[in-house]
Amino acid sequence: MPIIEMHMMVGRTTEQKNKVAAAVTEAVAKSLECSADTVRILITEHAGDGFYVAGQTMAQRAAARTQEKTA
Template sequence: MPIIEMHLLEGRSVEKKRKAVAAITAALVESLEVKADTVRILITEHPVEHFAVAGVTVGQRNEVTCP
C-alpha cells in the first residue's frame, strides 16, 4: 500500500489538489502496478508564515515580489 505525503503552501484550490491526487494515483498504479484503491495520499497545507528559506518566510518574500 503506497502512502504519499504531500506538503503544500496553503492557497491552492480544491480543484488543483484533486487533479494532483488523481495524477499521482495514476502514476503509482502504472509504475508500481498497484490497485488505485490501495493508494493513500495525505495533504498537509502550511501557512506562508510557517515556511522559510534562508531566514525569510514565504509571506515576507511575497510582500517583496508582489507589491
C-alpha cells in the same frame, strides 16, 4: 500500500488538489504496478508563516522579490 505526503502552501482550490491527487495516484499505481485503491495521499497545507525556504518565510521571500523588482 503506498502513502504519499504532499506539503503545499494554503490557497489551492479543492479542484486543484483533486487534480493533483488523481495524477499522483495514476503515476504511483502505474509505476509500482499496484491498484489505485491502495494508494493513499495526505495533503498538508501550510500558512505563509509556517513554510520556510533558505531561512525565510514565503511571505518574506515574496516581499524581498517585490523590493528587488521596484529597486
